[in-house]
Amino acid sequence: MREKPLRVALLSYRSHPYSGGQGIYVSALSAALVNEGVVVDVISGPPYPQLDPRVTLIKLPSLDLYEHGLRSLRLRHLTSLSNVIEWFSKLTGGFAEPYTFGRRVLSYFKRVRPDYDIVHDNQTLASGVLALESLSYPVVATIHHPISSDLRLALEAEPVWWRRLLIRRWHSFLRMQIPVSRHIQRIFAVSESAAHDIQKEFGVKAARIMVTGIGTDTELFKPLPGRVKDPNRIMITASSDAALKGVVYALRAFALLRQRFPYLRLRLVGRLREDGPAQRALDELGLAPYIDQVSRVNQAELVAYYNEASVFMAASLYEGFGLPVAEAMACGTSVVVSDGGALPEVVGEAGVVVPRGDVDALAAAVGALLDSPESRGVFERLGPERIRNVFSWKACAQRTIAEYERVIANADR
Numbered sequence: 001m002r003e004k005p006l007r008v009a010l011l012s013y014r015s016h017p018y019s020g021g022q023g024i025y026v027s028a029l030s031a032a033l034v035n036e037g038v039v040v041d042v043i044s045g046p047p048y049p050q051l052d053p054r055v056t057l058i059k060l061p062s063l064d065l066y067e068h069g070l071r072s073l074r075l076r077h078l079t080s081l082s083n084v085i086e087w088f089s090k091l092t093g094g095f096a097e098p099y100t101f102g103r104r105v106l107s108y109f110k111r112v113r114p115d116y117d118i119v120h121d122n123q124t125l126a127s128g129v130l131a132l133e134s135l136s137y138p139v140v141a142t143i144h145h146p147i148s149s150d151l152r153l154a155l156e157a158e159p160v161w162w163r164r165l166l167i168r169r170w171h172s173f174l175r176m177q178i179p180v181s182r183h184i185q186r187i188f189a190v191s192e193s194a195a196h197d198i199q200k201e202f203g204v205k206a207a208r209i210m211v212t213g214i215g216t217d218t219e220l221f222k223p224l225p226g227r228v229k230d231p232n233r234i235m236i237t238a239s240s241d242a243a244l245k246g247v248v249y250a251l252r253a254f255a256l257l258r259q260r261f262p263y264l265r266l267r268l269v270g271r272l273r274e275d276g277p278a279q280r281a282l283d284e285l286g287l288a289p290y291i292d293q294v295s296r297v298n299q300a301e302l303v304a305y306y307n308e309a310s311v312f313m314a315a316s317l318y319e320g321f322g323l324p325v326a327e328a329m330a331c332g333t334s335v336v337v338s339d340g341g342a343l344p345e346v347v348g349e350a351g352v353v354v355p356r357g358d359v360d361a362l363a364a365a366v367g368a369l370l371d372s373p374e375s376r377g378v379f380e381r382l383g384p385e386r387i388r389n390v391f392s393w394k395a396c397a398q399r400t401i402a403e404y405e406r407v408i409a410n411a412d413r
Contacts, residue, residue, distance in 0.1 A: 006404060007039045007115060009137075011129060012122040013101035016047030021214075021239065021323045022144060023049055025190075026122055028217060030055045032397035041116075043108070045101045060104045062097065065090040093169040099176055102126025109135055118404050121184070125177035130184060138411040140403065142188040142212075143181065145320025145341065146201035148174055150244050153317055157243035157277065178202050186407050188400065190214040191342035194320040212400045215393030216326045220299060223332035223384065227307045229376075232263045234366060235309035235333075237324040238270030238278065246315035246338060247278040249359050253315065255285045256363040261370060264290070267305055271295040306331035310376060311369050316340040317356050325351075326391050329383030334376045336365045346391070350382035 010033075015026045030040045031052035041056045042049060046064040051057055063086045078084060082100040089096035106128035108114075113135075121129045121141040133139050151171040158164050181187060181202045187209045189195035195209045234257075236250045254266050268291055272279045282288060297305070306312065312328035312335045319325075319341040326346055328335050337343040338356035347353060352369070354361040369376050 005037055005039045006401065007117045008033060008041070008404065009114065009116045009119045010040055010042045010122065011044070011101075011105060011119060011124055012042065012049070013045045013097050013124045013126075014047055015042065015044040015049035015122075021321065022122060023047075024323060025142070025144070025214060027051055028215060028393050029397065029400065032215065032393035033401065035394070036397050036401055038397075038401065041114070043105060045097065045104070058108075060101065060108060062100060062104070063087060063090075093166045094172055095170050096173070098124045098126050098173050099128075102128025102131075105129055106131050109137070117408055120188075120400075120404075125180045125184075127176055127180055130180050133185075138407050139184055140186040140188060140407055141181065141184045142190070143194065143198050143202070143320075144190050145194050145318065146197050147171065147177065148201045149197065149318045149341075153244040184208075185410075186210060186403055188212040188403065190321040191345050193342035193345055197320075197341070210399075210403050212403060213391065213396045214321045214323065214326075215396040216323070216330050216387050216391050217393060218330050218384070218388050221303055221306065221327045221330035221387075223380075224303065224307045229310050230308050231310055231370070231373075232261065233265055233267060233309050234311045234313060234370075235267040235269070235305060235328070236313045236315070238268060238272060239324070243277065244316060244318045244340075246317050246340065246356070247272070248281045249315040249338075249357060249362060250313050251278060251281050251285060251287060252359045253313065253363040253366065254290075255287060256359065257367055257370075258287075258290060260367055264370075266291045267309060268293045269295070269297060269302065269305060302327070303331060306333050309333050311336060311366050313362065313366060314338065314343060315356075315362055316343065319343050322346050326387055330387040332380040332384050334369050334379040335383065336362065336369065338362070348386055348390075350386040351379055 010030055012026045015023045027049045030042055033040050034054045041058055043058045045060050045062045063083050082103045086096050086100045101124055109132055118138045119132050123143055154167045155164055181204050187204055189209055189211045192211055195211050198204050199206055238247045258264055306328045312333050314325045314337040317340045322343045325335055325337055335351035337347055337353055339353050340356040344353045352365045354365050
C-alpha cells in the first residue's frame with residue numbers, strides 16, 4: 001500500500017473545454033483522479049482549462065497566436081526563444097505549440113524541481129516532455145488519436161496544390177511527435193480502435209499501449225426531468241472544421257432530409273472556418289436559414305441542446321473516441337454515427353452505424369428514426385444505460401491509476 005497520496009502532473013499544451021475533447025479530458029480526468037485520492041496538478045498553456053477546485057492549475061503562458069494573431073507580438077516577447085519560435089512558425093504556416101510547450105515544461109521542471117511521482121502528458125508528445133525522464137520523472141502519455149490520420153484526410157479533401165503545401169507545413173510537428181511517442185514508457189489510448197491506429201500510424205509497440213478509455217460525466221449529461229423532444233430538431237457538433245470530422249457530409253445529409261422533412265432544423269454546436277469546406281458547403285446548399293449555429297456554449301446549455309434534439313449525427317471519417325456521441329447517448333438522444341474509427345465501439349447496439357462518407361445512408365438512417373418514435377424510444381433508453389455501464393470517468397481513472405503504479409514500480413527497480 002502507498003503511504004502517501006500519489007502525486008501526478010497532468011500536462012496539456014492547450015486545455016480549454018472549447019478546444020475540443022482533449023480539453024474536456026484534462027478537466028474531467030483530473031477531477032476523477034482526485035476523487036480516487038490522487039493529488040493532481042494540471043500544467044497547461046493557454047487557453048486554460050476549467051478545473052475542479054481541488055486541482056491546482058500551473059499556467060505556462062505562451063503567445064497563444066491562434067487566439068490573438070501575429071500582431072500580438074511585442075518587443076518584450078523577443079527575450080524568449082520559445083516565443084520567437086512560436087511566432088516564426090505561425091508566420092510560415094506552422095504549428096509550434098506542442099514543441100514550445102515542451103520547452104517551457106522542461107524549463108519549469110529544471111527550475112522548480114516539483115515533487116511528482118509521475119508525469120502524464122496529454123498528447124503534446126514533445127521532445128521537452130520526453131526529456132523529463134532525464135530528471136528522473138517517469139513519463140506516460142495519452143494519445144487520443146494519431147494526427148497523421150488528420151493529415152492524410154485533409155490532403156485527400158484539398159484539391160489545390162498550394163493549400164496542400166500549407167496543410168503539410170501545419171502538420172510538421174508530427175516529425176517530433178512520432179519518434180517521441182515511440183520512446184515514452186507507456187501510451188494510454190482512449191479506445192481499442194485508437195490503440196490499433198497508434199500502432200499502425202506511429203509505430204508504437206503494442207506492449208507499451210494500454211487502453212485506459214475515456215469517460216462521460218453521467219451526473220451532468222443525463223435526460224432532464226420534464227424534457228420535451230423537438231421532432232423537428234437534429235444536432236451535430238463541430239469541435240474543429242477539419243476534414244476528418246465529416247461536417248460536410250452531415251450538412252449534405254441535412255439538405256437531403258429537408259426534402260422529406262420541410263420543418264426540420266439543425267443545431268450546429270461549434271464554429272466553422274469562414275473559408276473552410278463546411279462553410280462553403282453550407283453556402284452552396286443554401287442551408288443557413290435552417291441552421292442554428294452556436295459556439296462557446298457552457299455545459300448546462302450543451303446538456304439542454306442534447307436533450308432537445310430528436311437525433312444526434314456524427315459523420316466523422318475518423319474518431320479516436322467520439323465524446324459528443326457518448327454525451328448525446330447519456331442524455332437519452334438517439335444517435336446515428338459513421339463507422340469512422342472508434343464510433344461503433346462507443347455506440348455498440350445503442351445507436352445506428354452507417355458507412356463513413358455515405359451521405360445517402362446517413363440521411364436514410366436519420367430519416368428512419370424521425371419517422372419512428374418507437375425506434376427512437378428504444379435508443380433513448382439504451383443509450384444512457386450503455387454510457388453508465390461502460391464509459392464512466394471513475395472507471396477510466398481507476399484504470400489510469402493502475403497503470404501509473406505499474407510504471408512507477410518499474411522505474412523504481
